[in-house]
Structure formats: C-alpha cells, structure tokens
Amino acid sequence: MKVYQSNEIKNIALLGNDGSGKTTLTESLLYEAGLIQRRGRVSLGTTVSDYFPVEQDYGYSVFSTVYHVEYNNKKLNIIDCPGSDDFVGAAITALNVTDTCVLLLNGQYGPEVGTQNHFRYTEKLKKPVIFLVNQLDSEKCDYSNVVERLREIYGNKCVPVQYPVNEGPDFNSIIDVLLMKKYSWKPEGGAPVIEDIPAEEMEKALEMHRVLVEAAAENDEELMDKFFDTETLTEDEMREGIRKGLVTRSIFPVFCVCAGKDMGVRRLMEFLGNVVPFVDEMPKVHNTRGEEIECNSDKPTSVYFFKTGIEPHIGEVAYFKVMSGSIKTGDELTNVDRGSKERIGQIYVCAGAQRIAVDELKAGDIGCAVKLKDVKTGNTLNGKDCENHFDFIKFPNSKYSRAIVAENTADTEKMMAALLKMRQEDPTWIVEQSKELRQIIVHGQGEFHLRTLKWRLENNEKINVKFEEARIPYRETITKAARADYRHKKQSGGAGQFGEVHLIVEPYAEGMPDPTVYRFNGQEFRMNIKSREEVDLPWGGKLQFLNSVVGGAIDARFMPAILKGIMECIERGPLTGSYARDVRVVVYDGKMHPVDSNELSFMLAARHAFADAFKEAGPKILEPIYDLEVYVPADYMGDVMSDLQGRRALIMGMDTENGYQKLQAKIPLKELSSYSIALSSLTGGRASFTTKFASYELVPADLQQVLIKAHEAESSNED
Template identity: 65%
Template sequence: MKVYQSNEIKNISLLGSSGSGKTTLVEAMLYESGVIKRRGTIVSQNTVSDYFPVEKEYGYTVFSTIIQTEWQEKKLNFIDCPGSDDFIGGVVTSLNVTDTALILLNTQYGVEVGTNNHFRYTEKFNKPVIFVTNHLDQEKADFEKTLLQLKETFGNKVVQIQYPISTGPQFNAVVDVLKMKMYRWKPEGGVPDVLEIPAEEIEKAQALHNTLVEAAAEHDEELMEKFFDQGSLSEEEMRVGIRKGLIHRDMFPVFCVCAGKDMCVRRLMEFVGNVSPSVSQTEKPQTADGKQIAPDSNGPTSIYVFKTSVEPHIGEVSYFKVMSGKLKEGDDLINVDRDSKERISQIFAVAGQIRTKVDEITAGDIGATVKLKDTRTGNTLNAKGCEYDFKEIKYPEPKFRRAIKALSEADEEKLSEVLTRMHEEDPTWVVEQSKELKQTILYGQGEFHLRTLKWRVEHNDKIMIEYKEPKIPYRETITKNARADYRHKKQSGGSGQFGEVHMIIEPYYEGMPAPDTFRFNGQEYKISNRDTQVVDLEWGGKLVLINSIVGGSIDLRFLPAIMKGIMDRMEQGPLTGSYARDVRVIVYDGKMHPVDSNEISFRLAGRNAFAQAFKEAGPKLLEPIYDVVVQAPTDRLGDVMSDLQGRRAVIMGMESEKGYEKLSAKIPLKELGSYSTTLSSLTGGRASFSMKFASYELVPMDIQDKLLKEYEASKKEEE
C-alpha cells in the first residue's frame, strides 16, 4: 500500500440508526475499491466489518470497525459505527479521530431519534456532515418525505446533490445536480451508465443546480464575485465552495445510495474523495494543555491509541491515529501516560478483519498494531524528545446498571480480569467494586449493551454469570437536634477500659452559623467552640465535629478516637446500614480515668453516643435523584408521560423538536432500574434518554417504612 500524505487522507465516521445500512454500504465500498472480490451480507454472516461472534449472533454492529480503502489516489479511512444508542461509545470514539461524518438514513423511516442523537455529537465535535439516503429500492421508501424531515430538522443548510427518478423496487437511477448528469444502473449495480438528464427532469434539476451553486458560492468571496459576474460556477469551483461549506458546517449535502444493490456507491466515494476535507484541511487536534498540533509528517512522531480490542486468533489489537510525524515498523516510543517504553513491532492497514502489513504510515493516517505490553485506550505514545499528550475521550454517563456475579466463586477473580479487559474494548462498560453495597456493579448504556457483555463472557471466556437488581446507595441523615451520653466501662483484671462522651448532634447544611445554645428537657447547654473539624465524606455530604469541652474533662488526645467512633457509625447508619451524611456533632463533656482511659475506650464511647443520638434526631433516608432527559416521538408522548408518572418523576420541562418531544425530569434511581427497556418497548425503539446524578432527597415516608422493614428482615435472616 502506498504511503499517503495528510492532504491525501480522508477520515470519515459512518453513522446512522440501526437498520440504516452502514455495514452493507461498507461491503459495497470495499467491493468497488477492490479490497474484496465478493460482497457479504448480514444474513449470511460474512461481512467484513461485523466479524465478532456476538455481532453475528445478534445481527447488530456492536463495535466500531476501521475500514480503509484506496480510491482515485486518495486514502479513505471509514469507521463503521454501531447504530444502536446502547453502543454510542463507538460513535464518540470515532468522531474524536475522524474529520467528516456520513449520516445514513433509511428512507422507509426518515429522520429517526438515532439520526438526531448522532447529529448532536457531530455538533459537539464540530464535524462536517453529509447525509446519505439509503434503501431507496424498498416498497415503503419515501425520499421526498425524508428530505422534508431533514430540512425541517436541520434547516436550510441541507442541500441536495442528488435525487432519485423514482423509489421502490423499480429504483435504478438518480439525477446528480452537481455534475448535471443522470446515473442509471443495471440490476447488478456497480458501474452506472452516465446519461443526459431527461427532458421531463431538466427544469427540476436546473433549479436544484442553481440552489447548489448559490450555496457553494456563499462560502468564498471570490466564488461569490464570479457567480455574480458569470451566473454560474465550474464543477471544480463548486467543489471548493462545498468543501468550505462542509468545514464550517454551513452546508449539509444530501446523497442517494442503494447500498444493497451497489447503486451510486462509486459516486458517493468519488464525492467523498474529491470534496470532503482532508486531514490537512480540518481543525488541528489539541493536546491536553490546549496546544494545537498540525498533522505534519516532518514533525516529531506521536500517535494516539483510540481503540483496543481482543480479536480471535490474534489477541490484543491497538488502533491508533498518527497525530504527528511518521510511524515506522520497529520504532521505539514512550507512553507518556504510563511512563513506559513500547516497541512497534508491526504496523497494519485495516479493513475490518482484513489486515495488510505496511512499513510506514504518516501524520493523519489510521493504523493498527499488536501486542503492546503496557498501552491502554486513550494513551499517547511519542518518539524521544516529544512531549505531546492528547486528551482522553469523554464518554456519556451510563444509563443502566446491574449487579454482576460469577455463578461459581472460583471464577470471581477471572471475571474481574475479563471485565477490566472489556472496559478497555468499550469504555462505556464501567465496573465498580462497591464496598458500600457489597456488590460488583456493572454500568452500561442499556439492557442490550449489558446483555451483549454477558453473551461474550459466557461464550468467549466460558464464565457463567448472573445479573441481579443492584442495591440502591441510600443515605441516612437527621432532621432535628438530639443529645446523648455514653459511658464505656470494662474491667477484667489489670488495667481496664473507661471512656465517657457527652454529645449533641444536629442537621448540617452549608453555611449554617456556629452553634451557641441548645435546650433539652428544660436544661440549657451553652456551647464554647474551641475547635472545628470539617470532613468531606467520600460518599457525599459532610461531617462537622466541634470541640466544646471545657475544664479538661476529656483530654484532647482522645478527640481523634472519638471522631473514629463517630465515623464507624457514619459508615453504617442505624436505619438501613447505609452511609450517613450532613451531621454536625458537638462534643461538650465527658469523663476519663487516669489509668483505664485509652483510645479504644473513647472510640467505643463516641460510636455508641452517636448511635443513640442519631436515633433520637428524627433520622430519615435520602435517595439518589437523577436528572433525566427523554427524547420521544410526539405520537408516543402520552405513553411516555404515563410511565414517568408511575416512576415518581417530577417533570421539569418539555419542548418540541421537529416531531420529537424533549422531556426533562427528576427521577429516583430506584425507579430507573429497567427504564431503557420499558422506553424502547413503549416507543418501538424510537426514543432515547440520558441520565445524570443530581442530588440526594428525602424518601417518602411510606417507602422509608417499607425499606426499614426489609432491612430488619434481612438482619434477622443473617442472624
């Protein structure tokens, strides 16, 4: 394979909802460029990109796949991304290392929620977008409706390059208003006949051509002047204008393809090769410290590892983008994130499971290597003397959680290793060993996302696992003041144990004034604030300890032990054993013994005094509340709203977005256990949602009573 320079390399993300035809389009592009001799199909399970066993099992793209082709003296690096929202991590990864996005639409369904989701990510990463309408040969295909939805959703920046003569089973021709030609295919597709536009189409084609010329001219002053002088532009001048419009996201061209019959695929590749921006024409990537790095093949060598996978018969494969310089086989690089050395023993150009060994690749290009010993996804590797460090990719918050457990205890350690490896392959699989809940919690983007992991663990790694509903990380707090004292006394021959602590506790909130006086049962307690300790708790909230001891009734050296005793009970609250938070403790008196007092005595006295006071202070449970944003089709809004109400949701706002409703709500985590599955069922898979932790709020009394009874019953079972 030829070594391409940055001005000859095009990096493109292939996006679209499930069923839009991305994998089939990849097969056609690889066939047209000569990488494969025969096009595979999803049904036959012989496609180049969906080659993992789990993808063949489900018939879905699970992992993003790098697809490289050479076309008309250009290197086209496509990344075929999963369509399901459960695998959005592949889209986020891809957009971090590519320069243009092709968004496929199934013209049977038009603009779907997945289309909107993917477009929003292209906005976030400021990437050019080309819309590709597919499945034009299907009975229910409706190009005009799809086009109208595109314009309604994304505005007047949507500009046609092509339109079909007809749709449905008879589809075989498109009019190209950039070239002002008609392309017509035989039933086998492939190379088209290039014809003059029929007389009955010329008026429509000319009008669309004029619109395209004006749109192209808008993005360049010289072109605008020439357009005003001559009334038109040459094809090459239009390409320049369209490219500038793409780069600034001022133009979203619309193409037509029938990937399944290999119609218009060659023309799409030609357009991408000629018009989409090359690596050298797009925004320069930034390092973690904000420095822009040009993709200069003469610069210092630096590569960024954006994806890791464990592949059949090969092992660990690391996919990288050359950010600067040239990478050659045998190069020794330094991993700046892990301060270790790596030798690049082999370099591959990749087309799915087809890997071609190469000796060198240059800045802007994408490649793969194998068996790196200490490199992980998100790491930067540099030549000696280079100090570039590129930012790690940020992924969306998880939306689904389950407790995971190996059915055999003997497999627990191996399962932990497998889960760590899988997080490397897909960083949106997140694993937490929860000390609080005493469970291993697996987080993901949806039920299907976690079901996919289960299939792989059981079939590939031969570890049988089970999912359970995870416990909820409740918090305990107090709602009123209380006082308690406790004497710990133990004598069993020789020196004994003695410690007595008197304390007052009260609810704490940020910025509350220092305490002055308390009154309990008619008795007044004056507080003298001698010292204040504020502890930011690992699990959220605060513990504040005020030393108000006067007269030396407790030696200051025992205060740390009292604090440890209080923390013992904060880590296991008296209501349900959950973490406690937001409590202010005033230690105001106590007693000690000149011989028998020690740290353990005051730790136990502090712990028990705190437990007694906590139970008298109106203890309440707090539950985690999440901010949830739901995007649902308007015709399913009633069902979605009804379901939310049953989940104790508080609707915070609602707005319309071109056929979709965007709902913002606050919902308890306990009610979100299977929400992704329910939402998909209610809307036929046409809705999506995101969730993010918001705060802890009081649990309603009826639910608190139920939880307390469940906790008491579980304690009895343990006894």
C-alpha cells in the same frame, strides 16, 4: 502499499440508525475498491464488519470496524459504527478521530432517533455531514419525503445531489444533479451506465441543479460573484464550494444508494474522494494544554490510541491516529500517560479483521499495532522533542446500571479482570467496586449494552454471571439536636473494658457558629469547646467533631478513638446502612477507668451513643436526584409524561429541537433503574435520553419507612 501524505488522506465516520445498512454499504465500498472479491452478507455472518461472534449471534453491530479504501491516489479511512444508542461510545470515538460523517438513512423510515442522536454529536464536534439515503429498492421508500423531513429538521442546508428516477423493487437509476448525468445499473449493480438526462427529467434536474449551484456558491465570495454574473458554476467550482461548505457545516449534501445491490456506491466513493476535505484542511486539534496541533508530517511525532480490540489468537489490537509527524516500524516512543517507553514492532492499516503491514504512516492517518507492551485506550505516545498529551474524547453518562455477581464466588477475581479488560474495548462500560453499596456495579448505556457484556463473559471467558438490582446510594442526615450516652463495660477476667461517652448531635452547615448551650427536657447543657475537627466526607457533606469535655472526665488521648467509632457509624448509617452526612457531634462528658479504659472501649461506646442520638434527632433519608432530558417524537409526548409522573419525576420544561420534543425533568435515581427499557417500549425505540447527577433531596416519609423496615429485615437476616 503507497505511503500517503496528509493532503491525500480523508477520515470518514459511517453512522446511522440500526437497519440503515452500514455493514452492507461497507461490503460494497470494499468490493468497489478491490479489497474483497465478493461481497459478504449480514445474514450469513460473512461481512468484513460484524465479524465478532457476539455480533453474529445477535445480528447487531457491537464494535466499530476500521477499514480503508484507496481511490484515485487518495486514501479513505472509514470507521463503520454500531447504530444502536447502547453502543454510542463507538460513534463518539469515531467522530473524534475522523473529519467527515456519512449519516446513513433507511429510505423507508427517513430520519430516526439514531439519526437525531448522531447528528447532535456531529453538531457538538462541528463535523461535516453527508446524508445518504439507502434501500431505495424498498417498496415503502419515499425519497422525496425523506428529503422533505430532513429539511424540516435541519433546514435548507440539506441539498440533494442526486435523486432516484424510480423507487421500489424496480429501482435501477438515479439523476446526479452535480454532474447532470443519469446513472443506470444492470440487476447485478457495480459499474453504471452513464448517459444524458432524458427530456422528461430535465426540468426537475435543472431546478435541483440550480439549488445546488447556489448552495455551493454561498460558501466562497468569488464563487458567489461568478454565480451572480453567470448563474452557473463549473463542476470543479461546485466541488470547491461544496467542500468549503462541508468544513463550515453550511451544506449537508444528500446522496442516494442501494448498497445491497451495489448501485450508486461507486459514485459515492468518487464524491468522497473528490470533494470531502483532507485531514490537513480541517480545524486543528488541541492538546491538554490548549495548544493547537498542526496535522503536519514535518512536525515531531505524536500518536493517539483511540480504540482497543481484543481478538482471538491475537490479543489486543491497538488502533491509533497519527496526530502529527509520522510513525515508522521500529520507532521507540514515550507513553505520556504511563511514563514508559514503547517500541512499535509493526504497524498496519486495517480492513476489519484483516491487517496489511506498512512501513510508515503520516500525520492524519489511521492504523493499528499488535502486541504492544503497555498501551491502553486514550494513551498518547510521543517521539523525541514532543510533549503532547491528548484527552479530547468525552463520553456520555451511563443510563443503565446493574450489580453483577459471579455465580461461582471463586470466579469473582477472574470476572473483575475480564471486566477491566473489556472496558479497554468500550470505555462506556463503567465498572465500580462499591464499598458503600457492597456490590460490583456495571454501568452502561442500556439493557442491550449490558446483555452483550454478559454474553461475552459467559461465552468468551466461560464465567457464568447474573445481574441484580443495584442498590441506591442513599444518604442519611438529621434535622434537630439530640443527646445520648452509652457505657461500654465488659469484664471477663483480668483487665476489662470500660468507656462511657456522653454526646450531642445536631445538623451541621458550613459556617455555623460554635454551640454555647443546649436544652433537653428542661435541662441545660453548657458547652466549653476545647478542640474541633472538621472532616470532609468522601461521599459529600461534612462531619464536625467538637471536644467539650471538662474536668478530665475523658482523657484527650481517647478522643481519636471516639471519633473513629463515630466515623464507623457514619459509614454505615443507623437507618439504612447508607453514608450519613452534615452532622455535628459534641462530646461533652463521660467516664473512664484507670485500668480498664482503652481505645476500643471508647470507640464502641461512641458508636452506640452516636447511633442512639442519631435516631432521636429527626433522622431523614436523602436520595440522589438526576437531571433528565428526553428526546421524543411529539406523538409520544403524552405517554412519556404520564410515565415520568408515575416515577415521581418533576417536569421542569419542554422545548422543540430538530423536530423532536425535548422534555426536561428531575427524577430520583431509583426510578431510573429500568427507564431505558420502559422508554423504548413506550416509543417503539424512537426516543432517547441523557442523565446527569443533580443533588440529594429528602425521600418522602412513606418511602422512608419502607426503606428502614427493609434494612432492619436485611440486618436481622445477616445476624
């Protein structure tokens, strides 16, 4: 295979809602490029994409598929991404390592929730977008309505380059207003018949051509001057104007195909090859030091590994993009993230499960390697005289969490190893071994996302697992001061155990002055602070520990043991077993025995005294509150708001964004547990949402009592 230079390479992400036909389009692109001899079918499980068993079993794309086509001495690297928002990680990864997005739409439905989500990501990453309307042979296809809706949402930047002469089951021809030609196909598709535009279509074609010419001219001053003078541009000038408009997101060309019949695919590939920007024409990427890295083969070698696939009989397949320089078979590179040396035994270009060995790849190109020693997703490998490090892919927060349990406890360690390995393939699976909740929590993007993980554990790893409701990381605190004392005394022959601790607890806030006097039940307690220790709690908040013991009632050597006992109680709060926070503890008195007192005695006495005082100090449970943004079609707004109000959500505001309503709210984490399922059910899968931790707030009093009783019942069962 030819070694392509940076000015001959184009990287393209293929995105679209479920059912838009990305996998079918991939088959036609590969067939037109001559990489496959027969187009596979999704229903038969014979496609280049969706070749993993879990994808064939579910009938959905789960992983992105990297492939390439060669056209007219140019190389197009294409990444076909899953359409479901549950697998958004693949789309975000692809957009970060490619330069142009082809956003596929189902001609029956037009822009859907997946379209909106993907477009928002392109907006954030400032990537060029080409809209591609597919399934023109559907009875319900209405191309004009699809274009009208695109313009309503994204404005007049959406400019058709083609339109179908006839839609529905009889579809077989389009008018291309860039080339001003009619393309027609026989029933088997493939090579088109190209002819002049018929008279009955000429007026419509000329008007659309004029709009396209004007849109192309707006992106270059010279072209605009020529357009004002002549009111026309040559084909090459139009291509140049569109190319510049793509780079600046000033134009979103709209194309149409029928991928299932291989109609319009060859023309699409011509446009991608002739007009889409090359890798060296796009804005430069920044390394972690903020330095611009030029996509130049003459620079030192730097390679970024953006994806790991695990395939039967092969193991890990590591996909990379050459950020600068070039990579050759046999190169020895340094892994910046892991501090190790890595010899690249063989490099390949990709076509789904097929790999084609090559000797060299230049800056901007995409390839893969197998059997690497110590390379993980997100690692940067550098050649000599290069110190780059890349970390530019940012994934969305999780939306759906469940505790995962191996049905056979002996499989727990094996399950954890498998989960961590699978996370290399999809970084949006977050695995948390929570000491606080005493559960292994798996966080994902939705119910289907986690169901896929379970399928793979049970079918690939032969580990049977079950999901349980994840516990909520509540916090406990107090609202007033309280006093307690406790004597721990145990005598069982020989040396005994004795320790007595008197302490006061009160709410603590940063910058509070030291206490001087407390009053309880008419009795006054004066404080003489001898030492203080402030502990920043790992889960948030603080513990301030003050020693106010006078007269040697407790030896100073026992203070660390008293603090340890309090910390143990703070880690398993007295109300629900959750972490406590923002508490001041003042130890002011106690007793000890010259023989029987030891650290254990004072630790146990402190633990009981703290628990008793905490329960008398107006204890409150805090719950995590999240900021929620819901993107929902206007006609579902009422149902979504009613549902949120039933989930104790506080509506913070509403706005309109790209044709959708954006609803902002604050909602308790407990109420988010199955929100993704409920929202999908309410809106027929047409809404999406994002979440972000906001704060801890007080739990309502009635719910607090329910939580305390549930903890007491659980504790008694454990006893």
